Amino acid sequence: MILVFLLAVVSLTAAAPAPFPADHRTMTKTVSYAEMTAFLTAVARPGLITVTEEGRTHQGRQVLLVRLNRGGTKARFRVLYYAQQHGNEVAGKDALLTLIRDIAQHPELLPEDVDLYLMPMLNPDGAEAHRRLNGAGEDLNRDHLLLAQPETQALHRVARRIRPHLAVDSHEFGRDGKDYTDRGWEAWPLITMDAANHPLIPDYLKTAGLEAVAAAAPLQKKAGHTYARYSVGGPPPDEEIRPSTPEVDDGRNGMGTLGALSFIIEAGVRHQAKEPQADLGARVDGYRILYRHLLGDRVWRDRVYKLAERARREPLPPFIATNVFWANLGGKVTSVKVLETATGRVLEVPTANAMTDLVVKGSVPTPRAYAIEPALAARFLPVLEAQGLRFEALSAPRRARVERVRLLRLEEPYDELYQRYKDRQIVERQAPADLDLPVGTLVVPLDQDLARRAIQVLEPCLLYGLYGYPGFRESAKPGAFLPVSRLF
Ligand SMILES: [Zn+2]
Numbered sequence: 001m002i003l004v005f006l007l008a009v010v011s012l013t014a015a016a017p018a019p020f021p022a023d024h025r026t027m028t029k030t031v032s033y034a035e036m037t038a039f040l041t042a043v044a045r046p047g048l049i050t051v052t053e054e055g056r057t058h059q060g061r062q063v064l065l066v067r068l069n070r071g072g073t074k075a076r077f078r079v080l081y082y083a084q085q086h087g088n089e090v091a092g093k094d095a096l097l098t099l100i101r102d103i104a105q106h107p108e109l110l111p112e113d114v115d116l117y118l119m120p121m122l123n124p125d126g127a128e129a130h131r132r133l134n135g136a137g138e139d140l141n142r143d144h145l146l147l148a149q150p151e152t153q154a155l156h157r158v159a160r161r162i163r164p165h166l167a168v169d170s171h172e173f174g175r176d177g178k179d180y181t182d183r184g185w186e187a188w189p190l191i192t193m194d195a196a197n198h199p200l201i202p203d204y205l206k207t208a209g210l211e212a213v214a215a216a217a218p219l220q221k222k223a224g225h226t227y228a229r230y231s232v233g234g235p236p237p238d239e240e241i242r243p244s245t246p247e248v249d250d251g252r253n254g255m256g257t258l259g260a261l262s263f264i265i266e267a268g269v270r271h272q273a274k275e276p277q278a279d280l281g282a283r284v285d286g287y288r289i290l291y292r293h294l295l296g297d298r299v300w301r302d303r304v305y306k307l308a309e310r311a312r313r314e315p316l317p318p319f320i321a322t323n324v325f326w327a328n329l330g331g332k333v334t335s336v337k338v339l340e341t342a343t344g345r346v347l348e349v350p351t352a353n354a355m356t357d358l359v360v361k362g363s364v365p366t367p368r369a370y371a372i373e374p375a376l377a378a379r380f381l382p383v384l385e386a387q388g389l390r391f392e393a394l395s396a397p398r399r400a401r402v403e404r405v406r407l408l409r410l411e412e413p414y415d416e417l418y419q420r421y422k423d424r425q426i427v428e429r430q431a432p433a434d435l436d437l438p439v440g441t442l443v444v445p446l447d448q449d450l451a452r453r454a455i456q457v458l459e460p461c462l463l464y465g466l467y468g469y470p471g472f473r474e475s476a477k478p479g480a481f482l483p484v485s486r487l488f
Pocket residue numbers: 086089141170171172
């Protein structure tokens with residue numbers, strides 16, 4: 001009887017071949033949406049691998065979540081790995097699918113204390129069209145503030161439901177952009193990683209994140225992969241290079257402010273190569289090394305568990321940083337590695353334009369709550385709901401200590417001199433006054449679990465805030481009060 005059962009399992013597995021080679025390092029073709037859904041349907045197994053639909057895209061495709069758990073309620077360390085927000089950045093998805101294959105074949109690879117949630121393809125419409133944007137032409141990794149897209153809404157619903165202790169976003173960058181090839185170079189690393197860095201994330205989470213980024217270096221070296229901390233910017237020595245944006249419209253900081261130890265991984269692709277996927281297997285291997293490294297051992301997981309649980313209960317800081325930017329304190333000279341295309345040599349280019357110090361240039365006292373004026377309530381409601389924020393719609397006028405904020409101007413263009421993002425909102429705070437908030441005002445208190453997200457969405461004094469976005473830009477008139485006030 002037992003033998004018959006075993007044979008049945010073996011034949012089921014044989015009937016569901018994975019859409020990639022047994023040795024992932026030989027991959028040269030990414031897995032399509034149709035191949036992925038067929039594979040996940042076949043590999044699902046009660047008590048080990050569960051696949052659920054968490055949303056539908058504009059073009060009707062499924063946003064799928066795969067849960068791997070063999071410890072039941074003993075699996076207290078919750079992990080969320082998500083990939084392919086940008087449809088043409090594929091290696092993270094492929095790496096996650098090979099991990100699922102491995103665990104399906106060898107469940108003992110999954111530690112019993114790990115509750116592992118994977119969203120391998122967040123943007124199936126973009127994946128099918130091999131483009132960055134989703135089916136509505138939106139960039140999902142700039143939508144974590146407004147959550148206007150079904151794919152990001154699905155991700156955040158999942159994240160609020162499971163509250164991961166560890167979260168990883170997965171992307172790819174171009175190694176052979178024109179600014180590099182014009183110099184006879186390409187970007188050096190095959191794979192990069194960075195931790196979340198938003199000022200509202202407690203320092204102990206950021207420190208643990210950077211430790212994990214550094215500790216991955218010998219593992220990648222041993223596997224023969226070039227690796228660095230993830231950065232953005234142009235080639236050295238003249239262009240600025242810095243860790244990724246400290247703002248919150250991306251997934252990494254978005255998950256970080258939910259209290260997860262949060263990372264981004266970016267593998268490097270040679271877009272100009274005759275066959276850009278020729279080294280897909282190496283990128284997938286680099287990804288797998290980092291995914292497994294971040295899962296770590298029991299000691300690491302217990303430490304991250306405690307840090308994330310602590311971050312979740314951490315009281316708000318007394319001040320909110322509103323103007324934050326990367327700088328190089330003291331003008332330190334460092335070096336940046338590039339690959340010389342003609343020779344394959346690694347060059348170390350000295351530069352004083354590597355900005356790794358996060359400077360806070362302005363802060364405001366943390367309010368008790370925010371108030372949204374009734375005329376704009378309908379505009380803000382979908383955002384509050386997509387973010388899962390608690391609020392109250394006033395049914396009677398309410399007296400409150402109100403600090404209103406006047407918009408002086410929106411600085412629209414990208415700032416070349418300071419290499420800052422465009423759409424800065426320059427504001428002036430008014431002295432607080434006792435006022436009657438009218439009926440229909442939405443009051444969003446900060447004594448709630450998701451207070452940090454409420455601040456990111458609503459704080460009117462942020463230099464980079466809501467009013468740079470279409471749909472909200474129209475509600476910000478230079479010289480007039482912004483529709484959100486600060487309550488004390
Ligand atoms: Zn990307």
